[in-house]
Amino acid sequence: MEIMAKMWGQLGSITATVMLFYAMFDRFFPPPLRQYLRTYTQKLTSLINPYISIKFSEFEGERMKRSEAYTAIQTYLSANSSERSSRLKAEVVKDSQTPLVLSMDDNEEITDEFQGVKLWWCSRHLEVKNQSFSFYPASDEKRFYKLTFHRRHRHVVIRSYIKHVLDEGKAIATRNRQLKLYTNNPSSDWYGWKRTKWSHVVFEHPASFDTLALDSKMKEDILKDLVKFQKGKEYYAKVGKAWKRGYLLYGPPGTGKSTMIAAMANFLNYDIYDLELTAVKENVELRKLLIETSSKSIVVIEDIDCSLDLTGKRKKKKKDKEEGSKDAVKKALDEEEDKESKVTLSGLLNVIDGIWSACGGERVIVFTTNYVDKLDPALIRRGRMDKHIELSYCCYEAFKVLARNYLDVESHRLFPRIEELFQETQMTPADVADNLMPKSVEEEAETCLERLIEALETAKLEAKKKAEEEEAKKKAEEEESKKKKAEEEVKENGELAKKEEENNKKSGAGVKENGFLSSGN
Ligand SMILES: Nc1ncnc2c1ncn2[C@@H]1O[C@H](COP(=O)(O)OP(=O)(O)OP(=O)(O)O)[C@@H](O)[C@H]1O
Ligand SMILES: [Mg+2]
Secondary structure, three states: OHHHHHHHHHHHHHHHHHHHHHHHHHHHOOHHHHHHHHHHHHHHHHHHOOEEEEEEEOEEOOOOEEOHHHHHHHHHHHHHHHHHOOOEEEEEOOOOOOOEEEEEOOOOEEEEEEOOEEEEEEEEEEEEEOOOOOOOOOEEEEEEEEEEEEHHHHHHHHHHHHHHHHHHHHHHHHHOOOOEEEEEOOOEOOOOOEOOOEEEEEOOOOOOOOOOOOOHHHHHHHHHHHHHHHOOHHHHHHHOOOOEEEEEEEOOOOOOHHHHHHHHHHHHOOEEEEOOHHHOOOHHHHHHHHHHOOOOEEEEEOOHHHHOOOOOHHHHHHHHHHHHOOHHHHHHHHHHHHHOOOOOHHHHHHHHHOHHHHOOOOEEEEEEEOOHHHOOHHHHOOOOOOEEEEOOOOOHHHHHHHHHHHHOOOOOOOHHHHHHHHHHOOOOHHHHHHHHOOOOOOOOHHHHHHHHHHHHHHHHHHHHHHHHHHHHHHHHHHHHHHHHHHHHHHHHHHHHHHHHHHHHHHHHHHHHHHHHHHHHO
C-alpha cells in the first residue's frame, strides 16, 4: 500500500513537471518553432514508442460521405463492447431489431484479441468550434476510432485483422438489418435552415415475387436478371462498368409498377431511396443526394414523365417569357422560376450514368412511367435503363396468383368462365385485386369470384360499347369527309363549267369581231 502511495506521489510530480514544461513551451516559443519542435518530438517518440496507431474517421471526402469502414467498425465494436467496456452508450434505435442498442461511449477504450495478438480500440469525439461569425454558431463534430497495437504485429493487423473487423461488422449489420425507405427533403426548410438530405422510415412492404401477379416467364426472367446483378461484383469490375443496373417499368396505372419495386427491394434486401425530383433544386444537389445513398440500394424515380420537364422546353418557355415581358413582370416570373426545380435532362443523365454514378456501387436505379413514348430516348437508352419491363393488363395466369393471395383458392368451378373473360376483355391487376378482396368477414371466395365475373362482364360490355361508339364516330367522320369531298367536286365542276362558258363567249365575240374586220376590208 505504501509503495502504491509512493508511486502515485512520483507520478503526480512527473505530471506536474510535464505540464509546467508544456505551458512554458507554449508561452515562449513562436508558432513556427513550436511546430518544428513538435514534429521532431513526434519522430523521436516514434523511435522509442513500440506502438502503432491507425485512425478511422467518421467522414471521408470533405464530409461528403460517411465512411463505410467507420460504420463497420462501429457495428463490430458495438457487438463486442457490451461485454467488455465499462462505459456504454445506450440508444433506443427505432428501426433496429433490438429496441436498445448498446455501444462504446465517446472517449472509451476496449481491448480485442485476434490470433493471439492484443489490440486496443478507443473512440474519440472532438468538437471543433466554427470560426465564422453567426447568431447560431454551429460546431463541427469529429468522431474517429483509433486502433493501437505493437509494431511487431503490423503484418497480422494490416493483412488480416482489419479485414476481419470490416467483414464481421458488415455481416453483423446484414444480419440485424431492417430495410429502410428513404425520401429526400427539400434543400432547406422555410427558415432557410439546411436539413439532412434524406429522411427514412422502416420499410415494411410485404410484396414479394411470389405475391406479384405476373406472367411466370417474365417473372423468372426478372429474377434471373436481379440475381446476376447482385452476384456480379467481379464481372462488373472485369468489364470496367460501374456496378449498377437500370430498370424502366412502364404500363397503365394499377399494373404493379410500385409493387414490383417493393418486391425487388425485399428480394435483394436493399433499401429504397424514393427520389422526388420536383423537390431537388439543381443538378449539384441531385449529385449530392446520390452520393449520400448507400450501396445495396434501389434509387427510384416514379412517374419520370411528370417529375420534370426533361425535354428542354423549360428554356424555351423562359426565353418566350423574357422576350414579351416588361421589367416588373419579368422579375416576378424569374422569381417564380427560381422556386422551380432546375434539374435538367443532362444533369439527370449525369447522375445515372456519369462518373459520379459509380460512387458506392451495387445500386439499382428504377424509373416508372405510364407513358413510355413521352420520354426522351436519351434517358432510356440501353446502358442507362438496361432492362425495359412492360407491366400490362391482367392475364389468366396473373389472376390465379391473385386468387391464391386474396382468397387462398387454387382452383374453382368459376375459373374457366373467368379465363374466357380474360381473353375477351382487359382489366388491371389493381382492379382484379379489388374485386377479389372480401368486403366482410362472412364473404366467401365464391361471392368474390362472382363479383369479379360481373365486373369483367361489365368491362367487356363497356369496351364493346366504346368500340361501337368509336366505330360510329369513325363512320360519321368518313361520311362527313365524303360529303365534303362531293360538295367540293360539285363546286369545282360548276366553276369549270362557268369558265368554259366564259371562254366560249369570248371566242364567239372574237369570231364576230374578225367577221366585222374582214367585211371592212
Ligand atoms: N401485378 C400485380 N401483382 C399484385 N398486385 C398488384 C399488381 N398490380 C397491382 N396490384 C395491386 O394494385 C395496387 C396498385 O398497384 P401499384 O401501385 O403497384 O400500381 P402502379 O402500376 O404503380 O400504378 P401507378 O402507375 O398508378 O403508380 C397494389 O396495391 C397492389 O395490391
Ligand atoms: Mg406506382
